[in-house]
Amino acid sequence: MNKERKRELEAKGFEVTTVADFLGLSKHEEAIIELRLALSQELKKRRIGARISQERFAKRLETSQARVAKMEAGDKSVSLDLLIRNLLKIGVSRKELAEIVSS
């Protein structure tokens, strides 16, 4: 959001803030959430790239369709661990993983 728009909204009585600020997240908590998002999006990107359903992807990862959906959604019940493990499982290299992490 640009500064002008921010001024406009504030003039109308809206308090303009970031999601992180709104939720009262610290910088590093924010970084974790962003990281999880980046990883989950990559996982989805890879599945879509392979043109397979969550069901088939789940088989490949030895888990359930529901869990795949949650991973791709960056659900709270999904750890960085799970995302990283599964990315490595489908053949993402550490170098590629690093790319995602720094994204």
Place this chain on the structure above:
Amino acid sequence: MNKERKRELEAKGFEVTTVADFLGLSKHEEAIIELRLALSQELKKRRIGARISQERFAKRLETSQARVAKMEAGDKSVSLDLLIRNLLKIGVSRKELAEIVSS
């Protein structure tokens, strides 16, 4: 180990293999272990660099000295999550984190 040494040992009846092979780890399981090791070593490096004890470091990370010791040792009870969260907590950037991941 060089090929000559490997031949020597095999000639003596030793089966030469890697730790990962010995334990029957798949490539991606191996990658996870290496990744955990890289992250834990970085955490230790940072603490040592700051010249503080595990006790003080634990305070900073809001955990116990025992947990710090386990993190630095890459103990099985420590997840990638915990390592990553704590690295971010002490101020490691995503870019720096990526460096560690690709190491």
Place this chain on the structure above:
DNA sequence: TTACTTTATGTCAAATCTGACATAAAGTAA
């Protein structure tokens, strides 16, 4: 519309993780 496929969401038991504690082990200095 129906029938079918795919994806999302809620729940839960079992597995895993984590902080905390005790205590052992190792290191340091006198």
Place this chain on the structure above:
DNA sequence: TTACTTTATGTCAGATTTGACATAAAGTAA
């Protein structure tokens, strides 16, 4: 040696994560 500091290890209760299931919701094609 003793006294002290630091680090390592074992245990465990409480918290979190995960695979699995059911089912809802959304998308697709006829």
